[in-house]
Amino acid sequence: MASKKHALFASILAASACASCFDAPAAFADDYSDLLDVLRAKGSLTQHEYDTLLAKHLHHSASPSQRSGPARAIRTSSTPSLSGAQHATPHVTHAIHGGYEDGIRFDPGAEDSASMRAQQAADRAEASARSAQEAMLSTQNALNSNSIVRVAKYVPGKGLTFKAGPVDINLSGFINGFYTYNSPAGGRPVAGGVSTGSSGFDSSAVRNGLLPAGFILKLSTTQSGIDMSAVVGMYPGINNAKNGAFNANTGGSPVGLGTAGIDLRQVYVTFGNKDVGTFKVGRDLAIFGSDAILNDATLLSVGSTGSNAAPGNTSLGRIGVGYVYADWIPQISYVSPTIHGFQGSVGVFQPLDEFNFAGQGLSAESTQHSSPMVQGKGTYDFKIGGVQTRIWASFLVQHQQALTSSLLTEEGSGRRGAMAEAGEIGAKLTYRGFQGVAYYYRGSGLGTTGLFFDGIAANGRKRASEGYYVQAMYNFTKKFKLVGSYGVSNLYQAPGESDSLLVRRNQSEVGAAYYSLTDWLNLVAEFAHTESAAHNSNRNSDNSGSAGVILLF
Structure with missing residues (x-):
């Protein structure tokens, strides 16, 4: 057919x-x-x-x-x-x-040839689309390959994150520098005081603020349902380092041919998940006092200068004039999951020596520790209306053994010990452009300025201490804000002590202006007034003005 x-x-x-x-x-x-x-x-x-x-x-x-x-x-x-x-x-x-x-x-x-050309064009278009789809799938497979390093979306202040297969590599940090002019207002020396008032000379410095520079490398991944990370934080300063008891934080040495100090504060690992919480092993910021310093506005400026004529890695900020420095301590700690705004943390820490910071034989010392330091904290975050609120409270205990001092040696009480204890409470409120912080601590054998600095008298008795600071911050625009704060740290005499040169009170008032020039770069101008008073009649004070920049990425 x-x-x-x-x-x-x-x-x-x-x-x-x-x-x-x-x-x-x-x-x-x-x-x-x-x-x-x-x-x-x-x-x-x-x-x-x-x-x-x-x-x-x-x-x-x-x-x-x-x-x-x-x-x-x-x-x-x-x-x-x-x-x-x-x-x-x-x-x-x-x-x-x-x-x-x-x-x-x-x-x-012409119909046959036109139909043929149309069919050929359709075939070519289909082949091109199929080739493009195959190329796209090939590219997606290549990007998802463990051999490809990708860059995650950048978020200001969160650092740079690279994704290498299942591993996130985050690099973040900050760099700052300030010109600071310190003018002593006079007075007599106070042992353990933080004011430079009795030095008698004005000083100029180009220096770091309360923060040195910082470069933090963090590697994170999930294996067998366990979230884990490894962190290394390096904190170099811009001023010459000088060997001493506080290592890179010892007062500097403004002498030719000097070099800056390298402060490896952070070396730790974490592991856990959102259901069981997170464990930490290594060196990091301790629990007690951490919220106090992290909420301190002078963290981004200078505050009390300390030794401005020979600046070290950092200034004091509000350390010793409102709270005791939390410090970076070897630890094994645990942070619980957050449940209805509540979160808890606890850890065992490398015990620290009782230290005679004031000198002149005013305080006992200890270098023997058979048990660790223990710290813990609870936090509660909630919101009422438009007010975001965070409340925290924490504790610290450590047994100081085999206390030594010239007085104890004379008494033959070389094996005397003391249990150092401390507690703190704080609150932070944020409402629109306003932010307020209120903080209080009290300790027995805790000391002042640094952990266990002058916490026990030469007679082996514990000294009580307490302190507080209040701070208000207002953002007039997204870029411009003003901050004002006032803080006090008190150290009381132990039973049996008489009036001496030992510091009784350190206090300061700080006012600062911050302007965000970009997402990274912030301009800072600040004025600080610091006073120190001893248990006898000695006292001194100083004024300082600082201006500089801090870059955070």
Whole structure:
């Protein structure tokens, strides 16, 4: 059947060609059109075959003027059926340019090539789309490969995070520098005081503030459902280092050929998850006093200068004039999950020596520790109306053994010990552009300024201490804010002590302005007044002005 149809199709084409070659009259052309109509009606031709043959016939049989002119109308004729009966077959307009059916534009003699070109274009487009999709999938697979290092979206203040397979590598830090002018207001020396008032000389310094520089590398990943991280924090200063009891935090040495100190404060690992909490092993900021210093606005400025003529790695900020320094201590600690705003933490820490900071034999010392220091804290975060509130409270205990001093040696009490204890409470409130902090601590054997500095008298009795600070901050715009704070640290005499040069009270008032020039760079201007008073009549004070920048990334 197919071969017969093809033969018929070929003969019709030949007839059409022959008619055009011999310049057949118009009547023959009409008969040919009628033949095509009959074959289409009988189903011998498909619609596409019919359109092609009719178009070729009209193209070859039309005169030049007819080809360029309007389409001619073909009459309606009667076509005999196979049974011999006559029936009407309607003829529609056979147009050279428009095809023979209304609404169909027809390009005579070009349909096969146009369809082929369209099909080829479609095939190329499909192949191109398939190739693009394969390339995209290949790129996605490559990006998800453990061998590709990607960069996470940058968030100001959160550092740079690189993703190497299942490991997040975060690098964050800060750098600061200030010009500080310190002017002593005079007075007499106070043992253990933080004011420079009795030095008698003004001093200028280009120095770090309460923060040195800091570069913190953190690697984080999850394995077997356990979130873990490794952290190394390096805190170099810009001033010359000087060897001493406080290492990089010892007063500096402004002498030629000096070099800055490298302070590796942080070296620790954490592991756990949100369900069981997080454990920490290594060296990091301790628990007791940590909220006090982290909420202190002078963390980003200078505060009390300490030794400004020979600056060390850091200034004092509000250390010793509102709280005792938390310090960076080797520890094994645990932080619980947060449940309805509550969170707890506890840890065992490397025990620290009782230290005679005031000198002159005023305080006992201890270097023997059979038990660790223990610290713990509870926090509660909640919101009332538009006021975001955080309340915290913590404790510290450590047994100081085998206390020594010139007085204890004379008394033959070299094995005397004491249990140092301390507690603190604080609150932070944030409402729109306002932020307020209130903090209080009290200790027995805790000492002042640093942990266990002058906490036990030369007679082996514990000294009580307490302190507080209040701070208010207001953001006038997103970039500009003002801060004011006042703080006090008191150290009381132990039973049996008489009045002496030992510090009784350190206090300071600080006012500062901060302007965020960019997401990274902050401009700072500050004024601080610091006073120290002894248990006898000695006292002194100083004033300092500082201006500089701190960059955080």
